[in-house]
Amino acid sequence: MTHPTPSSPKSITHFDAIIIGAGASGLFCAFHLAERGKSVLVLDHANKAGKKILMSGGGRCNFVNMDVRPEHFISHNPHFVQSALAKFTPHHFMNYVYKHGIGFHEKSHGQLFCDDSSKDILSMLLTECDHHGVTIWLNTKISTINKSDTFTLTTHKDNREHTLSAHSLIIATGGLSIPTLGASGFGYQIAEQFGHQILPTSAGLVPFTFTDHIGAMAKELSGISMDVIAFNDKAQFALPLLFTHRGLSGPAMLQLSNYWQIGEYIHVNLLPHMSAGELLIKHKHTHPKQHIRTALQPYFAKKLLLALESHFWQQHKDSELANIKDKELITLGNALNDWQIKPSGTEGYRVAEVTLGGVDTRDVSSKTFESKLCDGLYFIGEVLDVTGQLGGYNFHWAWASGFACAMAV
Numbered sequence: 001m002t003h004p005t006p007s008s009p010k011s012i013t014h015f016d017a018i019i020i021g022a023g024a025s026g027l028f029c030a031f032h033l034a035e036r037g038k039s040v041l042v043l044d045h046a047n048k049a050g051k052k053i054l055m056s057g058g059g060r061c062n063f064v065n066m067d068v069r070p071e072h073f074i075s076h077n078p079h080f081v082q083s084a085l086a087k088f089t090p091h092h093f094m095n096y097v098y099k100h101g102i103g104f105h106e107k108s109h110g111q112l113f114c115d116d117s118s119k120d121i122l123s124m125l126l127t128e129c130d131h132h133g134v135t136i137w138l139n140t141k142i143s144t145i146n147k148s149d150t151f152t153l154t155t156h157k158d159n160r161e162h163t164l165s166a167h168s169l170i171i172a173t174g175g176l177s178i179p180t181l182g183a184s185g186f187g188y189q190i191a192e193q194f195g196h197q198i199l200p201t202s203a204g205l206v207p208f209t210f211t212d213h214i215g216a217m218a219k220e221l222s223g224i225s226m227d228v229i230a231f232n233d234k235a236q237f238a239l240p241l242l243f244t245h246r247g248l249s250g251p252a253m254l255q256l257s258n259y260w261q262i263g264e265y266i267h268v269n270l271l272p273h274m275s276a277g278e279l280l281i282k283h284k285h286t287h288p289k290q291h292i293r294t295a296l297q298p299y300f301a302k303k304l305l306l307a308l309e310s311h312f313w314q315q316h317k318d319s320e321l322a323n324i325k326d327k328e329l330i331t332l333g334n335a336l337n338d339w340q341i342k343p344s345g346t347e348g349y350r351v352a353e354v355t356l357g358g359v360d361t362r363d364v365s366s367k368t369f370e371s372k373l374c375d376g377l378y379f380i381g382e383v384l385d386v387t388g389q390l391g392g393y394n395f396h397w398a399w400a401s402g403f404a405c406a407m408a409v
């Protein structure tokens with residue numbers, strides 16, 4: 001196997017495969033390809049490989065979920081993920097985690113995190129790449145890509161122009177989320193250059209923002225977290241909600257953001273394990289002199305209860321339950337079980353964990369990840385119109401798609 005170094009200006013350095021993007025999918029694909037005897041060059045414009053891996057899971061990288069199923073992924077083409085997920089399971093990835101002696105623990109719902117640091121996962125990937133002879137060029141700008149029999153790339157690195165060629169070109173440039181971590185729309189541009197459609201992109205796994213009174217309420221309650229069921233007509237999640245200075249966050253909101261579009265309402269059940277209406281009616285009979293606030297006191301933090309009072313039952317603030325009509329208590333209960341709010345937007349790509357939409361998978365083979373429009377061109381990872389739920393699914397998609405591609409090239 002060759003280990004080419006930057007070429008002299010006019011010469012062309014050839015590789016079996018060039019991968020654009022030294023992130024999760026690109027690195028995982030790279031060493032599997034090299035293991036199969038291919039010469040592999042990974043190019044990245046960033047100064048460091050795997051920046052998102054380092055930032056992930058609050059610095060502990062939720063690198064996989066032990067329960068991965070197609071329904072954990074969103075795509076305009078829902079069946080697309082099936083083949084890759086069937087061929088690459090969480091146990092396959094765990095073999096590497098064990099091999100590299102990485103300590104891990106399950107947080108909840110099958111989510112595996114590093115005991116120590118996300119650095120362990122990145123260093124595992126880089127060690128495997130190094131071991132199998134993968135060449136990685138960072139700080140590299142790709143100016144042109146042309147295709148005849150092979151792909152020819154003009155690149156700039158260290159103030160020098162380099163011309164590279166490869167039989168296979170693998171696009172692993174990820175989505176648009178967090179530009180400061182290297183995200184760019186370059187993968188979409190390449191896809192379009194070769195005739196692919198890009199399905200509309202938007203920020204996913206992202207907090208909601210509000211410009212109305214809900215925003216002011218969230219600010220006032222900033223830091224308070226509670227278990228809710230967040231839902232709309234497409235999905236529901238029984239997880240914590242977090243009030244923040246900017247709006248509503250926490251796992252429940254991040255998950256629901258994947259299924260939300262601007263202009264739509266979201267629903268929050270603030271008392272997920274009971275009918276709030278029935279609870280209030282029951283209290284009216286057993287404690288007729290109590291106020292609504294007292295009846296609900298066991299279920300909410302004090303500050304939250306007062307904020308809910310001014311939002312939901314201000315007119316009955318000082319009324320005894322006995323003096324409130326059953327119908328009104330039922331209406332209030334329904335409102336607590338189904339708080340309907342309309343976000344003005346999300347915090348956007350600046351903080352989003354993922355990007356919804358991307359390269360239309362209908363023009364990509366679900367088995368090999370090769371373009372159906374251009375021989376030798378492949379797309380893996382988040383650049384595709386495949387988005388996982390919160391919980392390690394997005395990394396699993398990066399590993400599974402990278403692996404399937406590496407086996408096919």
Ligand code: FDA
Pocket residue numbers: 020021022023024025026043044045046049050051052053055056057058061062063064140141142172173174175177178181182183184185186187352353354380381382383391392393394395396398
């Ligand atoms: P990835 O983004 O990893 O890599 C793309 C690479 O392409 C980058 O290195 C980038 O620099 C490079 N690139 C982009 N444009 C380029 C250009 N023009 N030229 C050259 N190179 C270019 N998921 C999960 O499962 N568990 C988790 O715990 C988390 N946590 C998390 C936290 C945060 C803060 C974020 C932003 C994201 C997560 N994710 C996550 C999501 C996960 O990080 C993401 O889905 C995968 O990294 C996607 O892998 P890819 O290889 O597709 O892209």
